[in-house]
Amino acid sequence: MERPRILVVGGGFAGLECARRLERKLAATEAQITLVAPFSYQLYLPLLPHVAAGVLTPQSVAISLRRSLHRTDIIPGGAIGVDPQAKVCIIRKITDQVVAEPYDYLVLAPGSITRTFDIPGLSEHARGMKTLAEAAYVRDHVISQLDLAAATLDQEERASRLQFVVVGGGYAGTETAACLQRLTTAALDRYPRLDPRLMKWHLIDIAPKLMPELGEHLGTRAMKVLRERGVEVSLGVSVAEVGDTTVTFTDGRVIPSRTLIWTAGVAASPLIGTLDAETVRGRIAVTAELRVPQFEGVFALGDAAAVPDLAKGDGAVCPPTAQHAARQGRKAADNLVAALRNQPLQPYYHKDLGLVVDLGGKDAVSKPLGVEMTGVPAQLVARGYHLMAMRTNVAKFRVGASWLLNAAAGDDFVRLGFLARRAATLRDFEYTGAYLTKEQVREHTQALHAKH
Template sequence: MVTRPRILVVGAGFAGVGCVRRLERKLSPGEADITLVTPYSYQLYLPLLPQVASGVLTPQSIALSLRRSKKYRTRIIPGGAIGVDLKAKVCVIRTITDKIVDERYDYIVLAPGSVTRTFNIPGLVDHAYGMKTLAEAAYLRDHVISQLDLADASDDPAERASRLQFVVVGGGYAGTETAACLQRLTHGAVRRYPRLDPSLIKWHLIDIAPKLMPELGDKLGRTAQEILARRGIEVSLGVSIDKAAAEEVTFTDGRVVPTHTLIWTAGVVASPLIATLGAETVRGRLAVNAEMHLPGEDGVFALGDAAAVPDRAKGDDAVCPPTAQHAMRQGRHVADNVIATLHNQPLTPYVHRDLGLVVDLGGTDAVSKPLGIELRGLAAQAVARGYHWSALRTNVAKARVLTNWTLNALAGDDFVRTGFQSRRPAKLKDFEYPDHYLTPDEVRAHVARTDSPKR
């Protein structure tokens, strides 16, 4: 009996979902079996997470169901890949119930994305909040509103002041948008708390880099910094975190800020899954060729944040930056290359020139650089939201997002906590599990152990 080729896609981010959708459209059901490994059966539109945290958008509006496609036929394994044995062609998966299962494949597309980069800062993973998942964004909104509630109820001036100070680490797009959007949340909410002095609410945005969002260029970077300063957000550059505690944060310049809210958005690194392959990497990302194929390995492709895909548009030794813009296009392109492999056709290299950058600072504030054109204010806001809206994959998601934007603009926010904030706090360590991954030797030993009875 002739069996169908097994295509395994790891990760349901922009890259993984783009690949799966293309495979479903271009392959007939009889040509191949498609399997997707992901803890969640949705694709998260990550750039809009700050708007979920600030209450402008509901969580469901940026969680795009994988089962809505008319051509949906992909088998979904609810879990995360923790190791890959390239020789045996086996992917080791930890399901959401902590069961370890082996999935065999003929072709594998590795798009596991990235995880938060935390360094070895004392207390960071125990006391900082992240902004990488939908649960973290929803949880962070509850936490920020709860700080206003607790400060309002407190008669202790020191506690009140510490609960009304917020620290965001990371001057990239995620950190800047998070600080801007959440500052608007607290600024709007404080009007409903007559016992609170609005001047006590202080937001700090810090980054070790000398410039804010350097990719935007000096002019737009300065404009963004001026907008934040006008809102009362204190921006400190050339500064990071020395250590973190439950009720205070120490900066590397010696300042100690009493706070119950430390938000960490200072960059990402490739998923630890890549290290389990024992293959060559470039700054932690899997070294692949322009066709997104792993040299020397049959049927192994990698893309997105976890792969160092050569940037043919820039040339030299440049690799594509870990952005949604590249991941979406790489997903479709790698699917075409997988199909070409199935049909014994030549692979084609990935080439894409950046279309520009957009930064939504909330309200009417934004800075954008589409096709190299620098925009500010309403024009930049229109471009930023127009780009995000058009990039949403389903019409249902577009309708939800547009409705949310309209309702928020007309009616504002009710500043309601939804119950995610429990007595037991959930910090960085509770949302990402870097200790779950296997070493290359552990992967081979596990596969050999589970495979031996079948021989």
């Protein structure tokens, strides 16, 4: 008898945790497990600001899938369409070859992309912090601005190169602004021609509070730390227009700047749009057991799924965080095993373990199990949490060693030349134009049936 085919889409926190648990709970004879992922690693997303600041190398946060998984087949590519009626997933391999992969059970964990708005100039000039390539690119770009500012005699050009704008007052934006501001401040010692008074970082968000999930006290504390460092934090403000050398805020201010880092939220992967499924604010609607009710054998989780938050109730859905994604991955695996063995499925219920925000150096704010912490103790908790959350000892060692090296030797200010001659956009890094329409998915499915 042929083994059931389990196809896991996505190698992030949700997909990797699901595949790992399936390997542990299922015998090799019970199912064939396949993972679809465009890269050979799970990106440890919370530490991207450290990569952008050069505290960590890109390889440190790229956790090898082949070290984490032992008998799961890995297809190097991205899912670009799903036909749940035919039980087929359309995959574009990294060679651009398009194949149709049949399945018996499907786990959708394609993650999210950067959420953008129809703001003039945004798509041409914004840089994101969602992928490893983006973090490496942002680092090169920021250091190049210092180099170019030091090399020019044009005061207007110099002013625009030394002002940086980060949009988004959540964890990603706050940590990015904090880590990069710390890097550029340390770099000024190496640029004697630059006036420190011209250097300025702006962190803006349309929300009235910075990281409201932290609570009033810790959010205020984080904002105080940033402002004491010289970061200008503006709340209730967004971007009205982005130009080559200026950024216009919605309060009318025009900032001379050639750097806009956009971290204003996420949207579900466009893959969800290829299914005829009910959605909640763009995320596919699932039951508390992580099942997609319209389709047999389909589970969805992570950033792309609207998973009911039973701990909060009142129709709330779980926020798109790594903590939820990893735990949903394990629950999805448990429920998939239960489905294979004709056992009852269990709902996903998770009590929040707390939040950690690393502001670089000795600065941090943390709230583990509801206990508010700041400074060095918070920093130890934050970094300890990240090390525990990593899935391989190699990754833990690389990250820990890099932190120690940075603390002992300080920062470096090296440009690697990553896409040096090309102004890469969000679309370039996140491949948002790669997905099929529903009609194209059906065409691929029909071609598969005709072939067989």
